[in-house]
Amino acid sequence: MTELKNKNIIKKILSSIPLILLFISVLNNYDFNYLGLKYFSFNFSYILIFYYSLKKSESLGYTYIFVAGLFNDVVLGTPIGISSLMYLILCGAAAYLRNITLRPSLIKDCIFFLLTILIINSLLFIILNLIFDYELDYFDQIINITYTFLFYFLFSNLFDFFERYIVGSKNAR
Amino acid sequence: METSRDDFVIAIRSAFLKKGTQQRFSLLGLISFSIIFLILGSLNFKAIDYVKIGIKEIVYRSSFIISGPENFLKDNYILVQNHFNLYKTVEINKLELASLRSKDLLNEFIIAENKRLKKVVDDYLVKSDTVIAKVLSDKGSPFLRSIIVNKGSKHKIKLGMVVMDGAYLVGKVVEVNYLSSRVLLLSDLNSKIPVIVEPNEVFSILSGTGEKNGVIQYSEKYEDIKSESVIYTSGTGNLFKAGIPVGKINNNNLSEEKIVEFFSDFSQLRFVKVLSFIKNEAE
Numbered sequence: 001m002t003e004l005k006n007k008n009i010i011k012k013i014l015s016s017i018p019l020i021l022l023f024i025s026v027l028n029n030y031d032f033n034y035l036g037l038k039y040f041s042f043n044f045s046y047i048l049i050f051y052y053s054l055k056k057s058e059s060l061g062y063t064y065i066f067v068a069g070l071f072n073d074v075v076l077g078t079p080i081g082i083s084s085l086m087y088l089i090l091c092g093a094a095a096y097l098r099n100i101t102l103r104p105s106l107i108k109d110c111i112f113f114l115l116t117i118l119i120i121n122s123l124l125f126i127i128l129n130l131i132f133d134y135e136l137d138y139f140d141q142i143i144n145i146t147y148t149f150l151f152y153f154l155f156s157n158l159f160d161f162f163e164r165y166i167v168g169s170k171n172a173r
Numbered sequence: 174m175e176t177s178r179d180d181f182v183i184a185i186r187s188a189f190l191k192k193g194t195q196q197r198f199s200l201l202g203l204i205s206f207s208i209i210f211l212i213l214g215s216l217n218f219k220a221i222d223y224v225k226i227g228i229k230e231i232v233y234r235s236s237f238i239i240s241g242p243e244n245f246l247k248d249n250y251i252l253v254q255n256h257f258n259l260y261k262t263v264e265i266n267k268l269e270l271a272s273l274r275s276k277d278l279l280n281e282f283i284i285a286e287n288k289r290l291k292k293v294v295d296d297y298l299v300k301s302d303t304v305i306a307k308v309l310s311d312k313g314s315p316f317l318r319s320i321i322v323n324k325g326s327k328h329k330i331k332l333g334m335v336v337m338d339g340a341y342l343v344g345k346v347v348e349v350n351y352l353s354s355r356v357l358l359l360s361d362l363n364s365k366i367p368v369i370v371e372p373n374e375v376f377s378i379l380s381g382t383g384e385k386n387g388v389i390q391y392s393e394k395y396e397d398i399k400s401e402s403v404i405y406t407s408g409t410g411n412l413f414k415a416g417i418p419v420g421k422i423n424n425n426n427l428s429e430e431k432i433v434e435f436f437s438d439f440s441q442l443r444f445v446k447v448l449s450f451i452k453n454e455a456e
Contacts, residue, residue, distance in 0.1 A: 023239075024239055027236045027239040028236065028240050028243055061197075062198060062199075062200055063198055063203070065203075066203045066207065069207065070228055074225075074228050074229050074233070075310065076317055077317055077319050077348070079211060079214055079215060080210060080211070080214045080224075080225055081207045081208070081209075081214055082211055085211065088200055088204045088207060089204070091200055092189050092204070095187070095188035095200065096184050096188040099183075099187050099188055131215070134317075135362040135363050136362065137362060137383050140383060
């Protein structure tokens with residue numbers, strides 16, 4: 001009985017790891033600035049949100065994603081609400097892809113992810129630049145989009161591995 | 174044709190309107206909520222401001238704690254790198270020390286003379302009380318360069334105060350909360366400060382690049398700016414006191430731009446001085 005209870009607790013902790021990771025990523029904002037890499041930056045939160053909204057939507061609730069967006073805005077100093085909006089659009093795109101997909105494939109997911117982050121970043125650029133008068137660099141955005149897209153392959157496989165072999169869920173794929 | 178359009182509408186409707194298991198709000202509801210948040214926030218709506226302040230106080234502290242492991246890794250990485258560069262650094266420092274010793278002999282006399290002359294032209298500024306602040310977070314997006322410090326309005330921090338790392342300029346306070354403040358670094362794309370480039374006395378504007386460096390904007394005597402020239406604040410517009418060292422020109426690049434290497438390494442900031450300069454009324 002106790003063993004069963006312990007197993008349930010461990011499973012609960014493991015299943016909330018994506019949520020913990022999301023909050024760590026928005027509060028910490030991995031930037032790897034100290035490595036001195038000039039042309040390197042990626043958005044881990046986009047990858048995490050898209051993957052889990054697509055494959056296991058119950059792991060990250062929309063409300064938590066909304067709150068994570070607010071936190072992200074505070075850490076980055078962008079107008080409050082903008083990251084939430086972007087994250088939720090990303091969720092919407094992932095949910096749409098989930099609805100229309102009969103046979104999932106990583107390549108299709110990646111292409112859809114690329115299209116979505118291109119739209120999201122364009123929207124972000126337009127809102128920040130035209131409405132809030134922030135000066136942004138096109139090149140930085142392109143670098144960020146490119147690495148976020150490339151890292152999707154890696155993290156998608158890592159999350160698959162985590163869900164299948166560590167959490168033990170069957171509907172991750 | 175009709176069927177595929179129906180399918181699209183059904184998929185969109187399902188994605189945006191359907192609440193999943195354990196979801197309290199639909200996606201569309203939350204999207205509308207964030208747009209309302211964004212609009213009211215930009216209009217400085219009071220209730221949103223209070224929410225913002227509450228979130229900021231929580232997030233800045235949490236961010237400091239959560240960044241702990243990454244900061245530990247970062248510090249160790251830098252420590253190891255410094256060990257590898259130790260010999261080279263010592264050799265450079267020896268040469269620099271010899272040259273500085275000779276310059277130092279003249280310095281005190283020049284400072285005293287400068288103070289006297291500034292008083293004559295009524296431009297003598299003194300520092301207000303300096304507040305030493307700890308850097309809570311130096312996280313920024315790839316587009317924004319700012320830091321969060323652990324002193325706010327409670328410690329008499331005000332908007333526009335100067336932030337320095339030792340004798341070098343780092344940036345200025347752009348947001349003040351009760352227990353924390355945000356400092357816009359000189360390297361941020363939105364940072365623009367009036368500077369003077371010496372020698373040759375070239376007045377210009379220093380802009381951030383969003384990277385580690387800054388860049389001198391084109392001015393009339395642009396060609397007079399040579400490599401290794403030193404940049405100081407010019408004091409124009411009363412934004413900063415004149416003569417705060419900022420950085421030096423590094424022309425080791427292929428472009429025509431005058432790139433500025435800051436004296437302070439913004440990625441290594443741990444403690445900073447927050448202060449303002451006020452006119453000395455006393456004779």
